[in-house]
Each structure stands twice: as structure tokens, then as C-alpha cells.
Amino acid sequence: MTGKATTPAPMTPVPVPQPESDRYWEGLRRSEIWVRRCEGCGKPYFYPRDICPHCASAKTQWFRASGRGVIHTYAIVHRAPHPGFGDKVPYVVAIVELEEGVRVPTNIVGVEPEPTKIKIGSRVVPVFEKLTDTITLLKFKPA
Amino acid sequence: MPVESSLARISGKASIVGVAESDEIGKVPNKSPLQHHAEAARNALEDAGLKLSDVDGFLTAGYNGYDVAEYLGIQPRYTDSTSVGGSSFVIHLAHALAAINAGYCEVALITHGQAGRSDRARPGPNPGLPAAQYESPHGIMGPPITYALACNRYLHQYGEDRTRQAMAEIAVSTRKWANLNPKAYMQAEKMTFDDYHDSRWIAWPFHLLDCCLVTDAGAAIVVTSASRARDTKKNPIRILGVGEGHDHSMISQMPDLTSAFGRNTGPQAMKMAGVGHGDFDLTMIYDSFTYTVLVTLENLGFCKPGEAADFVAGQRTAPGGNFPLNTSGGGLSYTHPGMYGIFLIVEAVRQLRNECGDRQVADCRLALVHGTGGSLSSTGTTVLGRA
Numbered sequence: 001m002t003g004k005a006t007t008p009a010p011m012t013p014v015p016v017p018q019p020e021s022d023r024y025w026e027g028l029r030r031s032e033i034w035v036r037r038c039e040g041c042g043k044p045y046f047y048p049r050d051i052c053p054h055c056a057s058a059k060t061q062w063f064r065a066s067g068r069g070v071i072h073t074y075a076i077v078h079r080a081p082h083p084g085f086g087d088k089v090p091y092v093v094a095i096v097e098l099e100e101g102v103r104v105p106t107n108i109v110g111v112e113p114e115p116t117k118i119k120i121g122s123r124v125v126p127v128f129e130k131l132t133d134t135i136t137l138l139k140f141k142p143a
Numbered sequence: 144m145p146v147e148s149s150l151a152r153i154s155g156k157a158s159i160v161g162v163a164e165s166d167e168i169g170k171v172p173n174k175s176p177l178q179h180h181a182e183a184a185r186n187a188l189e190d191a192g193l194k195l196s197d198v199d200g201f202l203t204a205g206y207n208g209y210d211v212a213e214y215l216g217i218q219p220r221y222t223d224s225t226s227v228g229g230s231s232f233v234i235h236l237a238h239a240l241a242a243i244n245a246g247y248c249e250v251a252l253i254t255h256g257q258a259g260r261s262d263r264a265r266p267g268p269n270p271g272l273p274a275a276q277y278e279s280p281h282g283i284m285g286p287p288i289t290y291a292l293a294c295n296r297y298l299h300q301y302g303e304d305r306t307r308q309a310m311a312e313i314a315v316s317t318r319k320w321a322n323l324n325p326k327a328y329m330q331a332e333k334m335t336f337d338d339y340h341d342s343r344w345i346a347w348p349f350h351l352l353d354c355c356l357v358t359d360a361g362a363a364i365v366v367t368s369a370s371r372a373r374d375t376k377k378n379p380i381r382i383l384g385v386g387e388g389h390d391h392s393m394i395s396q397m398p399d400l401t402s403a404f405g406r407n408t409g410p411q412a413m414k415m416a417g418v419g420h421g422d423f424d425l426t427m428i429y430d431s432f433t434y435t436v437l438v439t440l441e442n443l444g445f446c447k448p449g450e451a452a453d454f455v456a457g458q459r460t461a462p463g464g465n466f467p468l469n470t471s472g473g474g475l476s477y478t479h480p481g482m483y484g485i486f487l488i489v490e491a492v493r494q495l496r497n498e499c500g501d502r503q504v505a506d507c508r509l510a511l512v513h514g515t516g517g518s519l520s521s522t523g524t525t526v527l528g529r530a
């Protein structure tokens with residue numbers, strides 16, 4: 001048995017980028033948010049892929065989003081769903097709608113994890129949180 | 144419309160003739176998930192008065208069909224492993240109805256088995272799925288969290304206090320049904336409104352008592368043609384209407400967090416059966432969470448969006464109320480091994496056969512069964528009726 005001092009803390013899940021999402025993850029590493037828009041129907045979408053989920057067009061392109069958005073919904077996690085989150089509860093999970101019109105799953109940080117302190121519809125700005133040398137997560141804090 | 148008229152042609156043209164759980168359900172540490180499949184299969188066939196060798200169609204979820212069929216020792220000529228979460232087994236009823244009427248098989252066996260509490264093997268999420276890239280790293284993992292995200296949007300749109308009271312109504316009324324079911328995990332445990340409001344937070348807005356149980360259990364269903372059903376042991380229960388589908392996988396991709404696919408599958412199943420909302424003697428709705436029931440009642444059209452709180456007020460869904468709902472005690476208080484949908488069917492069939500003892504709904508002739516899977520992702524609706 002190894003002692004407590006030498007046991008590494010369990011890691012939260014680390015994303016494995018796919019070829020279609022490499023540029024998204026490279027962007028976050030530089031504190032930039034790159035999402036996709038369809039040239040066929042003009043609509044933006046998340047998550048990145050080469051087929052437009054609105055019209056099935058293959059003509060899609062990357063564009064840089066501002067990062068400004070509003071909280072579409074949130075929840076406050078009290079029971080960790082994975083050992084990596086054991087020392088992080090309570091934490092706030094959320095879906096944020098960016099002003100460009102796409103919704104992203106995320107966390108709200110820099111707030112008390114209390115329902116009275118977090119409002120759906122309130123404005124948020126991005127926080128780029130380094131997870132590993134190659135992966136940076138997109139989180140948000142109150143604007 | 145052509146699709147609907149061809150569906151109407153097979154309405155009632157297959158029947159459920161056997162239903163059962165595995166030998167023991169609840170906390171069963173000494174049995175594997177596959178053993179639950181096998182016990183339930185044997186029990187359901189016994190219930191039908193049929194043998195494993197009569198089975199020529201096999202349907203399951205959570206496994207590839209051949210994994211379970213090999214364990215059982217059967218070689219089906221029709222196979223369907225449609226696996227879209229807890230609604231899968233309700234969807235299997237639709238597929239069995241279609242397969243039997245197309246001549247693919249005559250006796251279809253649907254099995255389920257999971258050891259949600261006790262399983263020694265705990266597979267993680269597939270790292271190649273978008274959810275593993277975009278949701279899991281943020282700790283958005285598992286139904287309590289994904290459904291909590293949907294629920295909070297509903298609270299925002301329709302009011303927190305009245306919805307909270309409605310969630311408590313469902314928790315308490317469902318427990319009262321469980322108190323009447325000898326097979327219910329919570330049969331001996333009473334629940335008050337205070338118990339509900341005092342229970343700890345799992346993922347706000349969900350208390351512990353908003354969340355379904357985690358149990359070990361299996362169940363199985365036998366479906367056969369209307370003609371062959373005449374020779375089985377018990378009253379056949381006809382499959383009158385069906386609907387299935389999904390509109391997203393990840394919760395963050397759900398087009399409208401307060402509207403699941405039951406908005407389509409409910410009306411389709413009712414239209415195929417030629418029945419309306421007021422015709423049901425029993426309603427079985429997948430209660431992964433108290434909130435799931437509220438939003439489903441609205442999606443199915445029992446009430447308008449935002450009105451479920453009024454619909455379920457005053458313990459209307461409890462024993463003695465005029466809208467009997469989840470009379471087994473549901474996923475909240477009877478059993479919930481992971482993919483609970485098959486247990487909705489088991490209870491509906493038992494009610495329609497008048498086998499439910501203390502919790503029997505008087506003169507139960509028509510039942511609506513509605514399963515939800517994934518993160519409110521998939522739904523299956525079926526209308527079942529006594530012949």
C-alpha cells in the first residue's frame with residue numbers, strides 16, 4: 001500500500017481530439033474559440049464536424065467566436081460522477097449560449113455554487129483553463 | 144397519410160403473452176447481468192406457457208444480441224439489438240410487432256438484465272464519442288447531472304416553487320404505490336413531503352428523492368402473433384399503437400430542453416391505436432427523475448407546456464387518485480437497474496391482466512407506456528390493451 005502522500009489525485013476525464021476537432025482544441029490552447037458555420041445555409045453550429053447538422057452541406061468553415069454569451073441553463077453538482085471530481089464538488093455545470101448562436105457545455109467558475117447566486121440569462125465571458133500540455137478547457141465566469 | 148395508415152393496419156396484430164422479472168431483484172450481489180437476462184427469459188416464457196425452443200425472434204439492449212442469445216442457447220432467425228437507453232425495450236415492442244407481421248418471426252423474446260448496484264465490470268464512456276470530448280471533461284456525466292440541466296431550464300421558464308411542489312408530489316405518490324408492491328425495493332419505506340424536501344442534494348435542482356434507484360434486476364417479455372396468442376396461458380395483451388425516435392444524444396445538443404421526443408411518439412402511438420388522452424386507465428411513464436414525469440406528461444399532450452404542476456397536484460397520481468401513474472412504484476421506488484423501460488411494460492401487462500393485488504387499478508383495459516432513454520434523448524411510446 002502506498003501512503004496517502006504519494007497517491008496521485010485521480011484525474012478528471014481528458015478529451016481525445018478527433019481529426020475534425022483538432023483545430024478547436026488548438027484554438028483553446030491559444031485562448032481562442034473557433035467554431036463552425038455552414039456556407040450552404042449560413043447557420044453556425046457546435047460541435048465541430050464537416051457536415052452541417054442543419055442542412056447536410058459539406059461546405060462548412062471555421063470562424064472565431066467572441067466568447068461572450070449567456071447562461072442557458074446550469075446545475076450544481078454535489079455528488080461527484082467520477083473519482084476525478086471527488087475534490088471538486090460542489091461545482092457548477094452549464095450550457096452557455098454564445099452570442100454567435102451556438103450552445104456549449106461548460107462550467108461556470110468564479111461564483112459561489114449557490115442557486116441564488118447564479119441566474120439563467122446572465123452574461124458570461126470565457127476562462128481558458130489549462131488541463132494538460134495539449135488540452136485547455138473552455139469555461140465561463142460572470143461578465 | 145400513407146405511413147400512418149400502414150401502421151394502423153398492424154394495430155393489435157401482435158400480443159404480449161408473457162412478462163416477468165428475474166428471480167430476485169433489488170440488491171443481488173451474487174448474480175451477473177446475464178444471469179438476470181436468463182432468469183427473466185425463463186420466467187416470462189413460463190408465464191406464457193412457451194418454451195425457449197419456441198423463440199425465433201430475439202431482442203435485447205445493452206448487449207449485442209448474440210451475446211445474450213449464446214448465453215441462453217438460442218439461434219434466432221430475427222435479431223434486434225436496438226440500444227438507445229432505457230426506452231429501448233418499449234421500442235422493441237414496436238419492432239416485434241413489425242417483425243411478426245412481416246413474417247420475420249413468430250415468437251419474439253425481449254430480455255433485459257443489469258446489475259446496477261453490484262456489477263463487477265464497470266465500463267466507462269466510449270472515449271471516441273463527442274460527449275467524451277465536450278461534456279465529460281466538465282463533469283457533465285451521467286443522468287442526474289444531464290437531467291438536472293434540463294430541469295433547471297424548465298424551472299426558469301415555468302416557475303421554481305410550483306414545479307418543486309410538483310416534483311415532491313411525484314416522489315410521494317410513486318412511493319405510495321411502491322408501498323403496495325411486494326417486489327418494490329422501497330416497499331417498507333414510507334415517504335413524507337418533508338422527507339422529500341429534507342433529502343440531500345445530488346445535483347441541484349435534484350434532491351436524492353428526485354432520483355431513481357440503482358438496483359440489480361432483469362425482466363423479459365414474450366410477444367407473438369394474434370393467432371398464436373390464443374393458445375398461450377394467460378390473457379394476451381394487444382399492442383395497439385407504437386412510436387419511437389430520438390432528437391439528440393448529448394444534453395447540450397437537445398434542441399429544446401423542455402421538449403423531448405414524446406411530442407412525436409405519443410401522438411403517433413395514440414393515433415395508430417385510435418385512442419385519446421382520456422381513454423387510458425393506467426399511465427406508465429419512465430420516472431428516471433421526478434422531473435422526467437412532469438415534462439413527459441406535457442410532451443405527450445396530457446397537459447400544456449408548463450401545466451404539469453397543476454395536472455399532478457393534490458396526489459392525483461397516487462393510489463386512490465383519478466390518474467393512476469407508475470403503479471409498480473416506478474424507477475423511483477420499485478426498481479431501476481439502469482435501463483428501466485422494460486419494467487414499465489411488465490407492470491402495464493400485469494395491470495391489464497388484473498394481477499396486481501392491493502395496487503390493482505379497477506377495470507384496467509387500456510394503458511399507455513412511455514420510455515425515455517439517454518439524456519432525454521430517445522423515446523418509445525406504446526398503447527396496450529386487453530383483448
Ligand SMILES: [Zn+2]
Pocket residue numbers: 038039040041042043052053054055056057
Ligand atoms: Zn447548413
